[in-house]
Amino acid sequence: MKIIFKSSAVLFSVLMMSCGGKEEKKKEGFSVDRAKTTTEQPAPAPEATSTRASETVDLANKGVGPITSITLAADIDQEMAKKGEEIYGQMCLACHRVGKKFIGPAPNGVLGRRSPEWVMNMILNPEVMVKEDPLAKALLAEFNGAPMANQSLTEEQARAVLEYFRTL
């Protein structure tokens, strides 16, 4: 693999040189290492079908952590959600962007795929979640091994972030 990579690089630079100083714009980068992401990706979570962990819907799983039961009121608490958005901006935004896969998955729509308990446990107890919860484990693999940081939120803060997610 390494040899192929190296020799193709040499080949490529020879090609470049033969262009006589003109910048080669047709080809950017390589295609050889594209295979890496698919071959090295571990299999998705057990039980799951071919869908990725980030797309798997499992509303029964409450995750592992301090939150065992949450009841959401029918109406969104706007004040709490606003507070949650602020916390999210400071503590989460570096890795999670709304509407966009970034370092981690996007938060919008998460409550359609996960139980509120699971979401809060993921915020409050990420180190244990990625070891013990099959979905969290699969997500870690899907997202390139980038660990979910424990941002030391209080339960109250995590609850506010959850409320903010309901508005997305």
Added chain:
Amino acid sequence: MKKYTYLVLGFLGFAALLTSCGNGNQGKGSSGALNSSNAEKVYVAPGEHDEFYAFMSGGYSGNLTVYGLPSGRMFKEIPVFSQFPTSGYGYSEETKPMLNTSHGFVPWDDSHHPDISQTNGELDGRWIFINGNNTPRIARISLTTFETEEIIEVPNSAGNHSSSFVTENSEYVVAGTRFSVPIPQRDMPINEYKGNFQGALSFISVEPEHGQMDIKFQIIMPGFNYDLSHPGRGKSHGWFFFTTYNTEEASTLQEVNSSQNDKDFIAAINWKKVEEFVNNGGGTKMPANYAHNVYDESTHTATSTMKKEVLTVNPLDVPGAVFFLPTPKSPHGCDVDPSGEYIIGNGKLSADLTIHSFDNMIAAIEGKKFDGEAYGIPILKFEDVLAGTVKSGGLGPLHTEFDGKGNAYTTFFISSEVVKWKLGTWEVIDRKPTYYSVGHLMIPGGNSRKPFGKYVVALNKITKDRYLPVGPEMEHSAQIYDISGEKMELLYDFPTHGEPHYAAGIPAELLAPKSKKFYKLSENKHPYATLGANDAKVVREGKDVHIYMSTIRSHFTPDNIEGVKVGDKVYFHITNQEQDFDVPHGFAVIGANTSELLVMPGQTKTIIWEPKQVGVWPFYCTDFCSALHQEMQGYVRVSPASSNIEISWSLGD
């Protein structure tokens, strides 16, 4: 040297200790049947914690190192007076002011005597103080963050050696000058020292809640060398004791000329009396120029203020406040026992220890039993204040600590040993060799009302053959002894960093539970903080470019920056957005003429980069932060000074 060898040989005949472990002997002599139990005593199993913290002065490293006892494992080097590229201390914009002085930026010092704050004469574990000897300064270090929070320069002082010892309730941290100098400094012939040079003893008040230091007053004493000091405690609380040498007031060849008098003095200062005097408007305000540097934990930034005045006190203006206690042979260590009754002066050219009695001293003062005066300061009669003498047979006594069980332990530099003796009877109980030439020793709390007398650590000046050789320059060596029994038991050797002079120890349970884990982002008031990833930006102000950058595992926001030009001054303001224990991120950029930054969770630090070459230059995280640490990197495009590329930044676009 020849003379010493002679004397040591003399002791061979009478001291049993030297039979197995003479000077220069490899320490195999301490091996024996007890070795396996000694190993158990210092063995701290993987994952287990030590029983004590030990703070060792860094000596010429200018810093303070933190060790565990009994294991001798080093946990941390706390930068104090010296630039420390490991963390960026003294290089970062936030910490450069910490090293400001009246002589400008001084990036180094010689740190000597750490002392932990006290309440009611017992260690309270709030702060630790340490002196900079060369450019006189006193630092205060938080024992919550284990970071230097404050440094105050000491004017009118030179060779700040009889420092930094705290009074019983940390009312004052005291800094005495070793070298006397012209006060105020002026251009004058050196050989007119006698009668013209003076020595300043500074009493620096410590604000009880936050610890902020302020020079309350300086006592301007005769031109002796003020070598070491310790506070009175218990009944002698309110007094402070300083050893002196060079009462000859020699200005040259002190090695000989300062050793002429048979007795020098311990200066006894009734600081409560002087405090009362200045509180009533006494003293003379004198123009001065000294730096006061304070680090603010919420802005993560230090500021330096130059102070322009200091209150001086002529001891003759406060009758009954200052006395001299004659003490033989250029005394070095000056130690006060836990009861506050005994003041021990170790004449470093003597074989004996001199112990003064506080009660005798008070009686002599009340009975006016004076033996003359020095520059108007009464000299008490030696015989009237003397409590006793320890005839130990050792040579070159330096320092004494106490175990709280009625015993004292004194180091002997020349004969390389620690001698245990009994307070009150002055009998020698035990002696054990050190390897080699011991300076200070330390028992946790050993110079307070409540020592924790389980171990003593000998801090040696000479290492020689104790470890595998590493060329001519070696770290100094320490030895730990079990002192829980009647006889001392040498347990273990371990190297120390720099040259530890004094050290201070404290039970782990007093510090460990309150050790800070990370700084809260919500409390970060740094003006250039990037509190959320959305706040990341790059702002050009003329030739200054401010990069507001955040870090989290494992990327910088932003990580691609363009529009920087040759000749710009680029400020990288790095905020670590992690909020978890032990997740620092580092920052380094190619060609920086400063250092890296090591940014703790919730903290903001700034480094200046002045790119000199056109190109695309990488920066990266230096602290292995996650499995994707190697991916934590970015680029700055540097264009020619004449280019008109606008500032732009991005991440993942």
